Amino acid sequence: MKKFDGLDQAMIERFAPRPGRRPLLPELSEKAQVALMCRMLFREGWNEHIAGHITFRLDNGNILTNPWELAWDELTASDIVTLDSSGQVIDSDWNVTPAIGLHLQLHALRPDIHVVIHNHAHWSGIWANLQRVPPVYDQTGAHCGVKLPLYNEYQGTFEDEATSLSAAEALGDSKWALLANHGSLVVGKDLRQAHLRAITLEWRSKRAYEVELAGGAVPLSDEEVEKVSITDANGFPFCWEAMARRELRADPSIVD
Incomplete structure (x- = not known):
């Protein structure tokens, strides 16, 4: 069985909140x-000013x-x-945003995904x-696997339906992508999974940039990355809730 820091999948599943424990978050609307x-x-x-969009498809088909x-x-x-x-x-x-077409x-195209994030x-x-894929140098950057497509046919912003469709089709069954000279794209089955992918992509990219500035190093092997990436299926235990609590402490009005 794959392991992560001594925790097998069964132990990770044990960490899910259970009835009788203090709720990790108050009840939240969608x-x-x-x-x-x-x-x-x-x-x-x-956080590029007002750029970026998140879509979350509900069970009734609304977004x-x-x-x-x-x-x-x-x-x-x-x-x-x-x-x-x-x-x-x-x-x-x-x-x-006029670029909502990419999300739609x-x-x-992907009934398996309910969350799309671009910024x-x-x-x-x-x-x-740089039109390069950042290597994985550490455990945190390995949470969501190795494969990271680079969509490198930049044709302008995504207001144009043909351009956004070509990008959507190019993503295939991938969980994320870099859009050359543009930005980043992450998809997920739910908010928890998409959150882990988004923060992992940013951490992986930050660490790779810092390591290369320091003179470079040997990346983790694909095999080791896949061992760590068992967290990707459901999101890292408790991470989404902890980061949500941080924002609620800073501004409780978010839920209003």
Whole structure:
């Protein structure tokens, strides 16, 4: 059985919250969870002014997303916009980014994913501009596996439907990608998994940049990375909740 720091998969599953224990988070609406995700990732470096968009497909087929006008660090639950599956706004006076087409196409092409995240993140954005894939140098950068596609056919921003469709198709069944000279893209089955992938991509990129500045080193082997990446299936135990609590302590109004 694969192991991570002495913990096998059965032990990781034991760490899931159980009835009778103190709740790790208060009960949160789906819109509050999306707003928290925006705040959490902003702190991680996914923070290029008002750029970036997160979509979260609900069980009924509707999609929650952040409004175009607001930066990720100022969003609250009441700001989150509900779209139908074609991208039409259902319940908000806010606008939605013209680049939402990439997300809609990914949701249509990939029924397995419910979360799509795109922004011009700091450290992974450096590697996107270099048109290189960052090696994995440490355990934390290995949480989500080795394969990281580089989509290198930059044709402008994603307002154009043909451009966004080609990018969506190029992603294939991957969990994330670097968009050359543009930014980063992460998908996931739920917010917890997508969060781990987004923060792992940024950590992996940061560490690789720092190691190369220091003169370079030997990356982890693909085999070792795969041993660590058992966390990717469900997200690192308790990490999403801990980062959400950090944001709630800083600004309890996020859930309003």
